[in-house]
Amino acid sequence: MTKPPSKRKKSTFSSSTDSTSPDNLAQEEDPATATITVTAVEISELIEQEIRDRLHLERQVEKAFYLAGKALTELRDRKLYRSTHKTFEEYCRERFGFERRYPYRLMESTVVVDNLMKMCPNRTHFQNDLDTSTPDFSETQVLPINEYQLRPLIPLEPEVQREAWQQAVEAAGGKVPSGRVVKDVVQRIIERTKVPNTYQIGEVCQILAKDNPELRGKGGCWAIVSAVNEFSCTVRVWDGEYTVGLQHLKSFNYLPQECEQMQSLSDRINRVYLSGLEETVKSLLQALGKLNRPYLTAVEEKLLTLLEFEYGREITP
Known part of the structure; x- marks a missing residue:
């Protein structure tokens, strides 16, 4: 009777130079048990300089x-x-x-x-x-x-x-x-002393300086409300935008059509002002910025139109 073939044994190699046992090898390869040596670095105090x-x-x-x-x-x-x-x-x-x-x-x-x-x-x-x-x-x-x-x-x-x-x-x-x-x-x-903010965007108001240094030179100027905040308004006057507290504003109570007229006038004055101007022209624009009526007289209209033409910023109706 023929004998069944015998199973071959796997060869096991060992190196005489490898002194690490299987248990130690497993321990070294496990990051959870690895030991890391950190060298302490001394931090020096700041010097006076x-x-x-x-x-x-x-x-x-x-x-x-x-x-x-x-x-x-x-x-x-x-x-x-x-x-x-x-x-x-x-x-x-x-x-x-x-x-x-x-x-x-x-x-x-x-x-x-x-x-x-x-x-x-x-x-x-x-x-x-x-x-x-x-x-x-x-x-x-x-x-x-x-x-x-x-x-x-x-x-x-x-x-x-x-x-x-x-x-x-x-x-x-x-x-x-x-x-x-x-x-x-x-x-x-x-x-x-909370006062409700009842102003609306586009409303025309008068600025009351009341000895506030931030509003120096703006007392009596009319302004267009461009943003309504909780306790203040952002307003646009003849030379730029400002944030003004409610206690420094007084509404002119103009009709909607009159507010639109003042908005157009504000835009015209501002365009001229943004050009390089002489002091006399600035004074004229500042005077227009303190009007207490929603329109220009015939002479004021001619002067503003002349300035728009002179500075190349004439507005097409």
């Missing part, structure tokens, strides 16, 4: 929006954009990528910061970068680091702005408060 450099750079970050607002204000007031752009809004959009309202928010924010610094003018985060007159920098006044934190303060009176900011800093534990904290504080303050 590094501390000064850090403070200098931190202040640059804090002042970024403030400096931007100051620069934009000068660019607008001096019309340094006029060689390349017709309007300030167009210049900001194409040069910096800013939406229409953002540059105005930056400019309005600088006014609020200047007001807040009056609380403690000699001890602020916005001192000269290398000022060492205040060795304990923790005692410097807490100021905002972006315009969003200041938006709720813009419509308030200067003294109320300072009160609201101080309360917001206290609510934040002595640190820079968030925009939400500032808004909550402002909300509580305004609730004391």
Whole structure:
């Protein structure tokens, strides 16, 4: 009888140079049980010069929006954009990528910061970068680091702005408060004497300065409401846009047709103003911007038409 073929045994090879046992090999290949040796790196303390450099750079970050607002204000007031752009809004959009309202928010924010610094003018985060007159920098006044934190303060009176900011800093534990904290504080303050905002877009109002430095030169001007906020309105006057608190506005109660006439007049005046003008022409436009009636006299109409023609901005009826 023929024997069935026998099964071949598998050969097992071992290396004399491999001293790792199967159990140890399995342990080394298991990442869960692997041991990682980390070499400790000693972190040195900042030297005096590094501390000064850090403070200098931190202040640059804090002042970024403030400096931007100051620069934009000068660019607008001096019309340094006029060689390349017709309007300030167009210049900001194409040069910096800013939406229409953002540059105005930056400019309005600088006014609020200047007001807040009056609380403690000699001890602020916005001192000269290398000022060492205040060795304990923790005692410097807490100021905002972006315009969003200041938006709720813009419509308030200067003294109320300072009160609201101080309360917001206290609510934040002595640190820079968030925009939400500032808004909550402002909300509580305004609730004391809340006045409902009944203005409508396109409505014609008169600006009442009431010793508000932010409205210097705008007292008595008529304005077109372009945005209705909770406690303020964004209005357009003869030389630009402003955010004005309700206490600084008075409606002319014009009829809808009269409001449309004033809107057209506002556009015409603004187009002429955006050209490079002489002081006498600016004075004339400012006078037209303080009319207390919804129409121009025959002489005023002729003067404005002449200016439109002279500066190449004649409006086709």
